[in-house]
Amino acid sequence: MKKLIDYKDSIRKCSKCGLCQAVCPLYKITGSDCTVSRGQFIMLKGVLDGKIKLNDKVNRYLDLCLKCGACSKFCPSGIDVVDVISAAKYEYFKTHKSERINSFLKKHLIFGLLTGIAGLFHKKSKSKNFQKKVLYFGGCGSKITGTDSIVKLLNKMNIEVITPNFSCCGIWAYTSGDLDTFNKYIDSFISEVKKYDIKEIVTSCASCEKALKDYIRHTEDDAKKEILSELNIKSIYSYISENKLTIKLKKSITATYHKPCNTFDFESIEYVLNNTENLNYIKMEDYDTCCGLNILSDLKEYKIASKIFANKRKCIEKSGVNIVLTTCLGCVATLKINSKGKYKVFDLLEFLAKNVE
Ligand code: SF4
Numbered sequence: 001m002k003k004l005i006d007y008k009d010s011i012r013k014c015s016k017c018g019l020c021q022a023v024c025p026l027y028k029i030t031g032s033d034c035t036v037s038r039g040q041f042i043m044l045k046g047v048l049d050g051k052i053k054l055n056d057k058v059n060r061y062l063d064l065c066l067k068c069g070a071c072s073k074f075c076p077s078g079i080d081v082v083d084v085i086s087a088a089k090y091e092y093f094k095t096h097k098s099e100r101i102n103s104f105l106k107k108h109l110i111f112g113l114l115t116g117i118a119g120l121f122h123k124k125s126k127s128k129n130f131q132k133k134v135l136y137f138g139g140c141g142s143k144i145t146g147t148d149s150i151v152k153l154l155n156k157m158n159i160e161v162i163t164p165n166f167s168c169c170g171i172w173a174y175t176s177g178d179l180d181t182f183n184k185y186i187d188s189f190i191s192e193v194k195k196y197d198i199k200e201i202v203t204s205c206a207s208c209e210k211a212l213k214d215y216i217r218h219t220e221d222d223a224k225k226e227i228l229s230e231l232n233i234k235s236i237y238s239y240i241s242e243n244k245l246t247i248k249l250k251k252s253i254t255a256t257y258h259k260p261c262n263t264f265d266f267e268s269i270e271y272v273l274n275n276t277e278n279l280n281y282i283k284m285e286d287y288d289t290c291c292g293l294n295i296l297s298d299l300k301e302y303k304i305a306s307k308i309f310a311n312k313r314k315c316i317e318k319s320g321v322n323i324v325l326t327t328c329l330g331c332v333a334t335l336k337i338n339s340k341g342k343y344k345v346f347d348l349l350e351f352l353a354k355n356v357e
């Protein structure tokens with residue numbers, strides 16, 4: 001498990017060019033360098049040099065970062081800000097009891113409960129001779145909402161869906177610095193996946209896909225690395241587009257789409273949006289700007305959060321469409337909470353399954 005000190009070279013690689021400011025949704029609202037990667041790296045360099053304490057003030061800025069990764073995609077020095085911030089959060093986490101209590105509550109009351117409920121949703125493919133088999137990673141939330149949908153959709157395409165008893169992907173633990181818990185999620189995933197002789201794993205949530213693909217980077221054990229390296233993890237949309245599977249809706253529907261920050265393969269999602277018969281897809285302005293999910297639960301930052309939400313709402317309203325599709329359950333919840341009744345939000349997989357002919 002990497003510590004903040006292990007990112008010393010990454011932090012020093014920051015040339016202070018400021019390109020991250022142009023793409024950071026948070027900086028656009030606050031105008032404060034402390035809320036964008038350049039300023040965060042200056043602060044963290046001070047922490048590493050012993051000039052600044054990793055105190056509540058620094059932690060506030062670490063928490064404010066949306067962990068959207070938009071800056072990393074444009075950073076000429078190729079620094080992964082989410083990795084660096086998670087390592088800094090881990091340092092803070094270890095020395096602050098309140099953070100550990102917070103994480104304990106999230107683990108047991110929110111994600112633990114969701115995973116427990118999700119365990120009841122083990123829909124099986126109807127027995128017949130399917131052409132192919134895939135494992136579905138539903139995590140916690142998407143197992144509840146996505147299992148029926150993925151079974152219905154892929155069975156129609158002659159593909160069997162196996163639904164193992166996977167736990168939460170643990171991305172929340174990673175971004176909040178509880179790296180010990182994150183590693184436990186990795187172990188739980190490996191022990192479940194080992195029970196099956198199927199290497200193809202499909203997900204329907206962008207955050208789950210990101211976490212699963214990142215597991216190998218955060219694993220030091222060679223045997224675990226080998227198991228993870230043999231897996232072919234992809235989103236249901238990459239799977240549909242690679243296999244040129246076709247979907248037809250029962251009736252004509254017009255919808256727009258919000259791209260979650262953790263999306264790996266947007267081309268495949270656009271393929272599905274553009275090639276689903278009877279779906280009239282309207283691309284919205286700033287379709288790829290963060291919805292503000294990571295700031296949603298922090299009531300202290302309500303002012304900043306409400307500006308992020310208002311920007312997103314403006315883009316949706318400008319598209320002139322009142323159905324918004326997206327591919328991350330966190331984004332579904334954030335967009336729904338902030339819709340003010342002006343549009344409806346659906347997970348793309350559920351929407352397709354519900355409306356397929
Ligand atoms: S874009 Fe990268 S190198 Fe430039 S200031 Fe931001 S973090 Fe530093």
Ligand code: SF4
Nearest residue numbers: 024065066068069071
């Ligand atoms: S991860 Fe997103 S919110 Fe955080 S500094 Fe980068 S662009 Fe800004």
